Amino acid sequence: MPIKLPSDLPAYDVLNREGVMVIDEDVASLQDIRPQRIGLLNLMPKKIQTENQFARLIGATPLQIELSLIRMTEHATKNTAAEHMEAFYRPFAEVAASGEKFDGLIITGAPIEHLEFSDVTYWDELQQVFEWTQTNVHSTLGVCWGGMAMINHFHGVPKHILDHKAFGCIRHQNLAPASPYLRGFSDDMVIPVSRWTELRRDEITAAQLPILIDSTDSGPCLVEDPAHRALYLFNHFEYDSDTLKQEYDRDVASGTAINVPANYYPENDPARAPQNRWRSHAHLLYGNWISEIYLTTPFDIDAIGRNSTDLRKSAKPRKDPAV
Template identity: 65%
Template sequence: MPIKIPQNLPAHDVLRREGVMVMSEETALRQDIRPLRIGLVNLMPKKVQTETQFARLIGATPLQIDLTLIRMTEHQSKNTSAEHLEAFYRTFQDAKAEKFDGLVITGAPIEHLDFEDVSYWDELRELFDWTQTNVHHTMGVCWGGMAMLHHFHGVPKHILPAKAFGCFEHESAPRSASPFLRGFADRFIVPVSRWTEIRSEDVDLHPELELLVSSEEVGPCLIEDAGHRALYMFNHLEYDSTTLKEEYDRDAEAKGAPIPLPVDYFPGDDPSAPPANRWRAHGHLLYGNWINQIYQTTSYDIEMIGA
């Protein structure tokens, strides 16, 4: 939340340069408050687990959030009951007449496919374009972020020779005053689980994109696309403490043989040892900053979004 201080106070300009949200008395008097409408386009198979992870972070602010769960219209989920989808989800075609302050588009376990070979790619492209008229700010996560980046800028994803899997140290962009990095440490741990990557050299070809967080080991993590009012997050600050363990156990069982352990995750590389969550604080920071920035910049009249 912002701090209200006099505009002529010396600290005012210093804090603004550092990315701290400051507000003048005049702005505070003009401010009205309403619930923020946030949509979650859930493309993951285990929808209950995913919706819980994102709701935990999106809801951890003093602001009132109206969360709408959205799914692709024709795609049939094999891992979530039809009763759950019917009770709690709306299809994109049903929801697209409405407007949202924020939208999260999750990843999907379809990295091996070319974007154009995904069964719901045409509807997803329609959704991406729809965000430019009906959503104030969008966050694409993992494959969802790669898909948005490809759709709007033609940036390719690249297949990795081995899965990027584990907890990796990441670094905030030096001297960045991005409001989305407010409170971030210079270096911090982020869970990673993907078979593809976005490469820095491809991002560098697009000066309209700003790389906010990256890792020497696993490349770009968080990109801001101000022109499309979007963030692209390729890793998983929303993960629970045991999510990487569950993925490891699933993959090992599917292969029927030992597989590489997630990097720097199990204490002493002992898969029977309970893993420690070392990313929770930065997960709350990122999504709290995102919600706060939406609150500060969205229109009080939601129908004015996209106008």
């Protein structure tokens, strides 16, 4: 099944050219099926690039996905055209007021790691988002800073500033091969990392949260929070092949001190084209997340959020004869 996108959203043409099956609203309405409603709260400055990255991953499953783009209500982006934001995004306040329910929600990262959470201009509203997920979202995936913010809100786990940027393709270990989220994963894998902060292993385990993917070099990567029906992913499976290169070239051009991203360029030579070594695990993780949502979310979407226990126990298995 395809991902449902507005036909004039840039991601529609990008994914179509890549062979990802996409359909618009008119075609989707002809299919007798309840799509999986996935929201994307996009906090990144380059909105269109981020839309493409996440739509590519969640659109590669056998299920019909309906993607809804959400923004913070008062925060104005400087890097994406106002026309794009007006055409495709809804402010969170409008979404919350509508009473809508979502099978899944992705909360992206944001390049504001140097700020204390309380100093972020939209922190109060983002905390409202976190609380809203407990009644209106079946499963939430917080990515990079979004995951750090969410684990801090619910468990008080702090982020710590690093003395140098964790930057590159870092090897990680699969600590929970029996987890449904890691179905099909190798024992270890390479994942893009790009952050100036870290979350510490002992502080996460003290909060009694299981670490699913870890790294001896860059610390915890994927943490499960069953009580809040959430996953916290501190690194970037969604990155394109050249995203780290774009970040490196930007910093070099601006004169910002930056290390060459580790294990990214062949022979660590920035003049050579990087190779993507994480794509398959990226599709596995997001495919497994979508699959778990499908297996556990209520068929009646209005029933989402009525229970808040373990993800697999929070809803009756859905019955969808159209699939």
